[in-house]
Amino acid sequence: MKIAKSLVGIEYHIENIDTSILVSLYKNMLKSRLIEEKMLILLRQGKISKWFSGIGQEAIAVGVTMALNSNEYILPMHRNLGVFTSREIPLNRLFGQWQGKASGFTKGRDRSFHFGTQQYKIIGMISHLGPQLGVADGIALASKLKNKNEVTAVFTGEGGTSEGDFHEALNVASVWQLPVLFCVENNGYGLSTPTSEQYNCENIADRGLGYGIESHIIDGNNIVEVYKKVSEVAQSVRENPRPILLEFKTFRMRGHEEASGVKYVPKELMETWAAKDPVLNFETFLKENDLLNNAENRSIKVEIIEEINKNLDIAFAEESIIPNEANELNDVYQEFDYKHFEYGGETKELRFIDAISESLKQSMKQHEDLVIMGQDIAEYGGAFKITDGFVGQFGKERVRNTPICESAIVETAMGLSIAGIKSIVEMQFADFVTSGFNPVVNYLAKSHYRWGQQADVVIRMPCGGGVAAGPFHSQTNEAWFTKTPGLKVIYPAFPYDAKGLLNTAINDPNPVLFFEHKGLYRSIRQEVPTDYYTLPFGKASVIREGDAITIISYGAAIHWALETLNNNPQISADLIDLRTLQPLDTETIYQSVRKTGKAIVLHEDSQFGGIASDISALIMEHCFESLDAPVKRVASMETPIPFASQLEDQYLSKNKFEKELKTLLEY
Template identity: 60%
Template sequence: MYFDRKNLPDNELVALYKKLLLPRLIEEKMLVLLRQGKISKWFSGIGQEAIAVGATAALEEDEWIMPLHRNLGVFTTRNMPLHKLFMQWQGNKDGYSKGRERSFHFGSREHCICGMISHLGPQLAIADGVALAYKLKEENKVSLAFTGEGGTSEGDFHEALNVAAVWDLPVIFIIENNGYGLSTPTHEQYRCENLVDRARGYGMEGVQIDGNNILTVYDTIKGVREYCIREQKPYLIECMTFRMRGHEEASGTKYVPQELFDEWAHKDPVSNYEHYLLAEEIIDNTTMDSIKELLKETIEEELKIAFNVSLVQADAATELKDIYAPKPEIKRSKYEVIYIDDVKENDIPDKRFVDAITEALYQSMEQYDNLVLMGQDIAEYGGAFKVTDGFVKTFGKARVRNTPICESVILGAGLGLSLEGYKSVVEMQFADFVSVGFNQIVNNLAKIHYRWGQSADVVVRMPTGAGVGAGPFHSQSNEAWFMHVPGLKIVYPSTPEDAKGLLIAAINDPNPVMYFEHKVLYRSIAGPVPETYYEIEIGKAKIVQEGKDITIITYGSGVHWAIEYANQHPYISIHILDLRTLLPLDYSAIKNAVAATGKVLLLHEDTLIGGIGGEISAWISEHCFELLDAPIQRCASLDTPVPFNQELEKKFLGKSRLHEYVENLMHY
């Protein structure tokens, strides 16, 4: 193996050696502890250390890195305390994730390392978002993301490279090509000759290098970093390497031919670099042995600290508390934040539902110069429903960003922006399209604060619902998909006043918020909307009208169905509760609504099975049984896809069966 030191002085060459050696020695110790049952799982990077170490050493310490399973060298090169890393791998409460995550699925804001999820592609999207933040701040920085050759088959890989190229982002993508995705060899993963050839297809530069040569990796990343900053362009690097252990220790290596192990043993990054340092008399055997002994002693000392800790004491209240990031005090900008009850305005004008959303976004863009809007066609075109019409003229294309059709990576980019203190609102052109970004929402955005304390300051706007004859793929009510995901907040306004106040509250909230806005309501309803910049508290339901005969608990379009029905049947005294927030639910308001009449109808546009009504019904049965005078009724849409024909659609919607359910309750 040929090493080109360029102009590196001896002390830097030795420093790189120490950085390269440390993860190898840690891994050797971890394998012993694994056999002893003192850690539960290990993903070995033995044989590939030069990539993680060289890449990390080539970056500035405040540049974000998105590592994967085999990148121990990223953590050690960033000088993370070893005892805390050991605590992490033991699942100890004093580790980086309080015992909530395994192995390398954790991050550290202090060290600018973003913890991965098991899905490989999402890390690349986050790197896009961080690089976008650097670009907006005009900082001379890059972000760097790792993936394996197997991960390049995932859609997020292709979306992330495409977005980085289209947006001219200073991001470095590194492929660690070690020959196998678990047991699947490369010839069963892809058919191109070299993965780096894909760079050209996305309009970016790329290079393939020897990933086992620490100096090659270090020098390449240094140069590529300078290029990305100077040109404001992304870059793809394919590092050829090999892992000498299994995908993880339990999987073994029987699927790998012995001759491959023999070949790559001669290319070992640590031993080859040691031979180079000795041959060039940069270091001698005595000094090398001394370095090894000192590092081994450090590892043992740090392990003693890690093992000398108390066992985890599980506390449900603490676990539930850490699901959401606390809301910080808002730094005053253009507007002072007030709640709707404190609004003191005379002659409040009526506005359409869609205009209230527009106003909330506009005032929020004025309030936060670090707020970025992203979505398909939202810039000059103003979005499919013209919600952001004219925004680009006022706020510019840097903050009102048209996106490629890459929902998953745009959602991940929102998380990346959060790492650098930005807020983002991502528009799904239709709520139905969120399915292709589902992983980023439920596994990345929702879980990240619980996992390692990082907030995901992202609002996902979801134009939703039927009633416009748009058929199965533009009419779904999919809010229940997200009800089962701790860490998300879900709001669903039914009036213009609520639409504005809840959207402002969602943007002010540091947690990921799914904001549903019914398409039928956009231009069909209007109501008083204060000009003031105000919030409506997330998690608080609203009594629409009081009654004594039956209670209808609903949200969104169901609120208007209930009001219309009540107006048409004035002889029935109907108590209507608008949930407004679906996660977290306002259980106190629900209980009071049950107590008001003792007869409860749960109404929603979503289909019946698995709908939110089922969850609320179960809670009422468990907690309010003594208040009931009749069985709980659920009125929802048919358990079919949303049909296109408008007569079929009317029959599909729960509204068509509302009278039947009310009559059942009244005559029970």
């Protein structure tokens, strides 16, 4: 066995490692260190706005990256510069990214390492830290489904292990035996908070036992140990897919970011870790063991410094971004080339719930790798039995029961999209999306705008009241999402629309929240084409035509409006079923209001901040001169939705509508 020690006693077991690899490990660490040192100078000069240092931790990023194959995904944090440089991303693009230039990966829309690149199989983090752990699960699941024998590596810090996403992601990976390396860089502090105040166990690796997964503790300052152990583990995982928790003991020699400083770290601790510097120790080792001479070392440093300066010149010379409103708006969504599928003449009467089920079934045939995920959706068929029988037809690989962890499953869906697989997530109830809110509004919604990555995910949202289910199973919470750029929000009221729009949602490469009022599931029937067909987004349906007033609504409230009109045949009204809330068919609204001169907007949600408020404002802005009365909003009470049926009846806007409609007609 070939073993040699550095000056501070770090043992480098270099047997079976070619000298060229040893030198490459050193060069990649050195490159990361020299870039960081240059960035600190530029920060002091005001030429970059912020820097998150990873000095002292270079061996982890470099060792893990070099242990993986170039086609395997890595999900680093904002201190893992060595991941990016070891994958040989052109430095001018990295520098452009940090300076907010167009050559960067986010076109100036995000900073630091908050980006991904399919070319280099790197998926960067968002500031919320935790979501990328579940995203790694999704990428690994895609690898497993496609039998690729690939491993996915994801990074987090010791502080990030306190987030719920960490626990959810490890649990999902364990249950599904996903080929993920969870790499935890434990440097003893989450910003200034020591690990003794972060968790109450000796090692983070000890948590692996609780999830039933293998774990290892690795000296994060020993580049050879990192490289060898991760290489060994990665190869094992390729052959036998499973998750592994890796805890790297290390220390960051600079603050959380430069303004933070390191005054919270005892001086003796800083000195101890400074002596374990991974770059300097390995440099000393290579020279003392005649694996690198002084002349070669000088040449390497000169070459790296020249590369840095040359690429900095390119980045600095690049013109600043010129704001272009059209460019910004056009990049919020992935371009969707809507393909219209027409149906034949055959129809059959379907309930709303049957139309949803039929759409899912036909879409599973239309897209051979489409995956459905949700709680109890496999053999049990889901809480509403919509996927009953799907396992027998499509198998458990594609119809997947999930643990109760909405956040990780939304993140897994995002990972599947990154790896090229469409997915549908069923929220058992729309109310439960709160447990996965962060990845919906911050990851799915923003990914395409930030770095051009589509989030090809549909989230099904059984929602709504009228069934005495109380505050946590009855909300209609579409307004949480209609105001979030990057999401599409669909809310059909009829079986025909539900089937056609859900098919379109699944075809659309953008994230879609698909609301299904559970009160309509078994109460509404309609003749529905038996063939597969699609309906376009952003096109409302005019159900009734008249000239006295415009009624605008969607979901179950459409049926309340219809009931009112049926009971009052003397009222001549345009009744507009919006069907899609984002995109919104404003033109149909405006045309109708300009004709009738009066508008009333009815929805089930409470009023303040609801979509009726925006529709009312749009009408006032665009149709003011045509109005003969103020725009009226009719919504439910400003309370949570209650359980007792008599209280729920009082809460819902259904019983207020007729009175408000007649009052407006008399204005």
